[in-house]
Amino acid sequence: MQTLAQTLANQAIPASLAQLLQTLASTSVAISNAVRRGALAGVLGSTDHENVQGETQKKLDVITNEMLKDALRADGTVRALASEEEDFPVVLGEHGDYLVCFDPLDGSSNIDINSLVGTIFSVLPAPQGDVSEQSFLQSGRHQVAAGYVLYGPATMLALTTGQGVQLYTLDPQSGEYLLTNPAVSIPKDTAEFAINMSNQQFWEAPMQTYIGDLLLGKIGPREKSFNMRWIAAMVGDVHRVLSRGGIFTYPTDNKNPQKPYKLRLMYEANPMSLLVEQAGGKSSTGYQDILDIQPAAIHQRVAVILGSANEVATCLEYHAVDYSDEPEL
Ligand SMILES: O=P(O)(O)OC[C@H]1O[C@](O)(COP(=O)(O)O)[C@@H](O)[C@@H]1O
Ligand SMILES: [Mg+2]
Numbered sequence: 001m002q003t004l005a006q007t008l009a010n011q012a013i014p015a016s017l018a019q020l021l022q023t024l025a026s027t028s029v030a031i032s033n034a035v036r037r038g039a040l041a042g043v044l045g046s047t048d049h050e051n052v053q054g055e056t057q058k059k060l061d062v063i064t065n066e067m068l069k070d071a072l073r074a075d076g077t078v079r080a081l082a083s084e085e086e087d088f089p090v091v092l093g094e095h096g097d098y099l100v101c102f103d104p105l106d107g108s109s110n111i112d113i114n115s116l117v118g119t120i121f122s123v124l125p126a127p128q129g130d131v132s133e134q135s136f137l138q139s140g141r142h143q144v145a146a147g148y149v150l151y152g153p154a155t156m157l158a159l160t161t162g163q164g165v166q167l168y169t170l171d172p173q174s175g176e177y178l179l180t181n182p183a184v185s186i187p188k189d190t191a192e193f194a195i196n197m198s199n200q201q202f203w204e205a206p207m208q209t210y211i212g213d214l215l216l217g218k219i220g221p222r223e224k225s226f227n228m229r230w231i232a233a234m235v236g237d238v239h240r241v242l243s244r245g246g247i248f249t250y251p252t253d254n255k256n257p258q259k260p261y262k263l264r265l266m267y268e269a270n271p272m273s274l275l276v277e278q279a280g281g282k283s284s285t286g287y288q289d290i291l292d293i294q295p296a297a298i299h300q301r302v303a304v305i306l307g308s309a310n311e312v313a314t315c316l317e318y319h320a321v322d323y324s325d326e327p328e329l
């Protein structure tokens with residue numbers, strides 16, 4: 001089986017990008033080891049700090065953020081980084097071709113129950129001259145690479161450099177990522193959806209109606225039974241979508257009117273959307289392709305609907321309907 005280094009060597013990408021991706025991969029091996037040792041390494045539980053999003057940081061959120069920051073600083077190819085766990089962009093040096101955005105630990109609420117967690121990353125080109133928050137505000141179409149690492153029963157890396165999606169499995173013996181799927185392809189159709197149903201009362205009319213029709217199964221307008229899954233870690237839900245298809249959504253809701261969306265554009269929605277599009281799927285807010293959004297801030301949040309192309313297209317048809325004349329749901 002090809003190693004990550006061998007596969008990257010066969011792709012038409014700059015040597016500096018291959019080096020950066022190797023650095024991200026080798027840091028994820030160290031993170032995987034820390035996650036696997038769990039309570040033995042004293043890494044479980046919470047800190048008494050909140051991040052910029054007002055969420056209490058888990059110890060592992062902080063540890064993994066520091067590991068990635070240190071590795072990227074030492075790498076020399078990265079000018080600045082933006083992280084879920086950093087209030088502001090962190091400038092790493094005057095040289096380097098890239099900006100990196102990352103969610104060091106996705107699925108934080110799963111840590112203490114020994115369930116799926118991961119790391120998500122997005123690589124953007126660095127502009128000429130000084131870097132600032134403004135430098136990061138590039139649409140997802142500008143990403144030169146994106147990926148995630150899933151710390152599951154096996155540790156797996158999903159990666160795109162714009163040449164399809166490759167899946168690698170970490171060989172714990174050698175510490176190397178080996179290519180286990182050279183061309184991930186998301187089936188166009190599906191009978192599986194992923195949504196946090198506990199928010200149902202807070203959704204807007206299009207999502208209420210769409211999910212309502214899925215739940216009606218064979219006797220509803222879709223005339224087909226659907227199954228539901230929810231891992232509570234985007235990285236796990238998107239991995240299932242890449243592996244066997246499905247539709248994943250974290251839609252707009254009015255639970256907290258100050259925060260109508262949950263997922264973050266720069267280090268969750270954009271990298272996952274590039275992976276999904278590169279694997280033949282589709283990704284939208286309901287009204288716009290996620291990759292076309294012009295970001296306004298590094299911690300901006302968005303509605304996300306992604307997965308099997310035909311099913312996402314069907315969901316978008318519900319968003320094209322005018323519900324204003326219909327009674328409140
Ligand atoms: O708590 P909920 O509503 O199930 O939300 C789960 C979602 O929140 C997230 O865990 C947010 O990510 P973080 O753990 O990085 O904050 C997503 O991965 C996941 O899809
Ligand atoms: Mg996350």
Ligand SMILES: [Mg+2]
Pocket residue numbers: 061084103104105106107108
């Ligand atoms: Mg996180």
